[in-house]
Amino acid sequence: MAEQLRFDGQVVVVTGAGGGLGKAYCLFFGSRGASVVVNDLGASLKGEANSTKAADVVVNEIKAAGGKAVANYDSVENGDKIIETAIKEFGRIDILINNAGILRDISFKNMKDEDWDLIFKVHVKGSYKTARAAWPYFRKQKFGRVINTASAAGLFGNFGQANYSAAKLAMVGFTETLAKEGIKYNIISNVIAPIAASRMTETVMPPDLLALMKPEWVVPLVAVLVHKNNTSETGSIFEVGGGHVAKLRWERSSGLLLKADESYTPGAIIKKWDQVMDFSNPQYPSGPNDFLALLEESLKLGPNDP
Numbered sequence: 533m534a535e536q537l538r539f540d541g542q543v544v545v546v547t548g549a550g551g552g553l554g555k556a557y558c559l560f561f562g563s564r565g566a567s568v569v570v571n572d573l574g575a576s577l578k579g580e581a582n583s584t585k586a587a588d589v590v591v592n593e594i595k596a597a598g599g600k601a602v603a604n605y606d607s608v609e610n611g612d613k614i615i616e617t618a619i620k621e622f623g624r625i626d627i628l629i630n631n632a633g634i635l636r637d638i639s640f641k642n643m644k645d646e647d648w649d650l651i652f653k654v655h656v657k658g659s660y661k662t663a664r665a666a667w668p669y670f671r672k673q674k675f676g677r678v679i680n681t682a683s684a685a686g687l688f689g690n691f692g693q694a695n696y697s698a699a700k701l702a703m704v705g706f707t708e709t710l711a712k713e714g715i716k717y718n719i720i721s722n723v724i725a726p727i728a729a730s731r732m733t734e735t736v737m738p739p740d741l742l743a744l745m746k747p748e749w750v751v752p753l754v755a756v757l758v759h760k761n762n763t764s765e766t767g768s769i770f771e772v773g774g775g776h777v778a779k780l781r782w783e784r785s786s787g788l789l790l791k792a793d794e795s796y797t798p799g800a801i802i803k804k805w806d807q808v809m810d811f812s813n814p815q816y817p818s819g820p821n822d823f824l825a826l827l828e829e830s831l832k833l834g835p836n837d838p
């Protein structure tokens with residue numbers, strides 16, 4: 533039988549943890565030996581209203597089960613204050629789960645600046661603020677684990693979610709860069725696109741499907757990724773939910789390489805468009821430098837076909 537993953541002596545911060553996925557993460561880590569900072573400002577789905585109740589309920593549940601937890605009611609826009617709570621109450625920060633989120637769904641035609649700005653403040657600025665405040669502690673102790681939360685809407689686009697999808701794909705680039713900067717210090721960062729029954733999905737999915745998508749079933753993957761035993765899976769994107777876990781990666785067609793001189797015209801591209809679209813021999817790029825290598829190849833080519 534596989535050994536149970538434990539998090540004894542570690543401090544976990546979970547943002548937006550008053551319900552849904554965040555609550556499921558907190559209850560899990562609280563039951564596996566970690567001290568948990570349960571952050572939630574008790575927002576409505578659209579980011580209005582404030583209540584300390586949501587976080588308090590989760591803290592009480594962890595404590596009643598014999599675990600250690602403390603509430604924090606700050607908005608993730610002030611993420612440094614959330615990390616401050618971890619340091620003040622527990623003296624350290626080991627694992628950060630950026631989970632807080634809201635929706636402002638509206639067709640692009642009707643989208644207003646405030647719909648755009650609020651989504652970016654909570655998802656993008658919020659994740660930046662917590663990670664930025666945790667970073668010096670992670671570097672100093674040569675240990676840190678970060679989970680950022682994207683969405684299938686961000687990976688693929690979704691009607692009525694231009695703001696949300698842009699913010700959620702930002703989580704991918706953010707995570708990939710944190711992974712590259714952090715690996716030297718044993719800071720591991722991954723991004724998940726979860727799917728789970730919560731107030732975010734309960735009105736858009738049928739009940740029989742929702743029954744298959746408990747938030748608890750996103751937790752095991754997150755536990756594996758943030759555990760100290762994971763020292764190499766970093767900068768990765770996972771889709772997870774309803775018992776299914778899959779990794780996503782970028783795929784590039786082997787592409788059309790032409791000499792970059794005056795013969796490099798729109799017509800030259802159109803003529804060989806099939807090669808641009810040919811995925812029969814794909815590449816799986818993982819950094820900006822492999823494209824630069826292609827450019828060097830282009831310099832060596834002879835003139836393009838007329």
Ligand code: NAD
Nearest residue numbers: 548552553573574575607608631632633683727728730732
């Ligand atoms: P949820 O609404 O149950 O939980 C989000 C929590 O974030 C709420 O408790 C809310 O009060 C809190 N929150 C909102 N703004 C905050 C702020 N400024 N500061 C602190 N807390 C704040 O939704 P959920 O489904 O559990 O979503 C969790 C995360 O997963 C979100 O980032 C969401 O975008 C993402 N996600 C969920 C699904 C899904 O299927 N449920 C799919 C894709 C992505």
